[in-house]
Amino acid sequence: MARMKFLCDAERCIECNGCVTACKNENDVPWGVNRRRVVTVNDGVIGAEKSISVACMHCSDAPCMAVCPVDCFYRTDDGVVLHDKDLCIGCGYCFYACPFGAPQFPQAGAFGMRGKMDKCTFCSGGPEPDRSEAEFKKYGRNRLAEGKLPLCAEMCSTKALLGGDGDVIADIYRERVTRRGKAPEVWGWGTAYGPGKQQPAAGGKS
Amino acid sequence: MKPLVAAALLAAVALGVSACGEAEQVVVYKQGKYQGKPDSKPWDNAPLAYGHATWKKGDKASWENEVNTRTLGQNEYRRIYNQ
Numbered sequence: 001m002a003r004m005k006f007l008c009d010a011e012r013c014i015e016c017n018g019c020v021t022a023c024k025n026e027n028d029v030p031w032g033v034n035r036r037r038v039v040t041v042n043d044g045v046i047g048a049e050k051s052i053s054v055a056c057m058h059c060s061d062a063p064c065m066a067v068c069p070v071d072c073f074y075r076t077d078d079g080v081v082l083h084d085k086d087l088c089i090g091c092g093y094c095f096y097a098c099p100f101g102a103p104q105f106p107q108a109g110a111f112g113m114r115g116k117m118d119k120c121t122f123c124s125g126g127p128e129p130d131r132s133e134a135e136f137k138k139y140g141r142n143r144l145a146e147g148k149l150p151l152c153a154e155m156c157s158t159k160a161l162l163g164g165d166g167d168v169i170a171d172i173y174r175e176r177v178t179r180r181g182k183a184p185e186v187w188g189w190g191t192a193y194g195p196g197k198q199q200p201a202a203g204g205k206s
Numbered sequence: 207m208k209p210l211v212a213a214a215l216l217a218a219v220a221l222g223v224s225a226c227g228e229a230e231q232v233v234v235y236k237q238g239k240y241q242g243k244p245d246s247k248p249w250d251n252a253p254l255a256y257g258h259a260t261w262k263k264g265d266k267a268s269w270e271n272e273v274n275t276r277t278l279g280q281n282e283y284r285r286i287y288n289q
Contacts, residue, residue: 002270071238077247077266084242127243130251144248147259147272153280164277165270172281179283 003060003079004122004144005166005193006153007173008052011183012160015040015051019152019161023055026123026151027140033104035120036152053152053161056081056102056120057192064094064103078144079166080122085138090114099191122163123150166193 015038023029023036036055042048058081065073065081072087073094094117095103106115125142128135135142143150153163162169177184249269253259261268279285 002273066237068238071241074240074242074245076245078270082245084240087242124248125245127245130246130248142248144273145251146254146257147248147261147269147276149273149276149280156280159280159282162277162280164280165274168274168277169280172278175281175283 002165003167004058004124004164005079005169006055006057006122006150007162007169007189008054008187009160009162009173009176009183010050010052010187011180012158013038013051013053014158014160016157019053019156022151022155023120026143027121028136029118029140030106033106033118035102035104035118052187053156054100054102054188055152056098056122057100057188058120058122059192060194063097063099067093067097069093074127076124078124080124080144082121082124082126082139083117083119084127085116085118086127088116090116092117100188120150123148 017038020034020036020038024034027035029035036053038051038053040049040051042050058075058079060079062073062075062081064083065071065075068083069091070087070089072084073081074083075081090105090113092103092105092114095101095105102119103117104119105117107113121139123141123143125131125135125145126139128138130142130145141151148154150163153161156162162172173186247266249261249266250264252263253261253272259272261272
């Protein structure tokens with residue numbers, strides 16, 4: 001069974017923000033909402049600067065699902081965490097629960113009121129007819145239903161961001177680490193998918 | 207009269223002591239159940255007419271095969287060196 005995962009290789013990410021732009025464009029994400037963003041640590045420090053692309057990690061035991069008071073979250077058969085915007089009340093609990101800051105809230109109406117939550121869907125839409133106009137307007141493009149993968153990962157120029165079945169991308173990463181001989185740790189993997197679960201085998205010197 | 211007073215006293219003491227009990231104050235959260243609309247499966251769609259995808263509609267295994275093949279396209283070692 002496929003378990004869709006993202007994997008970001010901090011050794012390769014060059015902070016080009018191509019993934020952010022691709023996501024914005026493919027899903028027609030409104031102004032002020034960032035389903036994906038690039039975070040850089042030790043900015044400007046030679047040798048210590050690392051960038052990572054962050055979005056919903058589609059956790060195996062998702063905290064957002066656990067705290068949602070209206071139970072609008074569900075996990076698809078292929079392991080993608082999605083939600084029903086018709087049910088969401090925009091309370092923001094999921095934002096506080098998420099370790100990755102994935103849930104986003106558009107400003108709606110006066111007094112800075114929160115709109116319904118919006119987040120990365122792994123380019124697989126939501127609970128509307130697949131590839132329909134309604135699905136696109138509410139959740140964005142459904143690329144999985146087209147046999148494609150999330151655009152952010154597919155168009156990443158350095159292939160720092162990998163997306164797809166956890167086993168397959170773990171194999172890709174394992175081969176990469178073995179070849180370059182360093183940096184086997186995967187950012188966010190343990191947090192999202194639990195320690196010891198499909199963690200790529202350690203390889204290389206570092 | 208005396209036994210009645212004694213019983214009342216005993217009841218009052220029991221009631222007072224019961225306030226010292228340690229009731230569980232941590233809420234045990236239960237996993238909720240999805241309340242929204244049902245969603246369809248990605249493999250229940252036919253491949254796009256203009257695309258290269260060739261999975262069979264409704265066949266999960268062929269869809270997974272299609273997506274996994276596409277995922278391997280992200281491995282530039284195989285994409286470049288093995289061709």
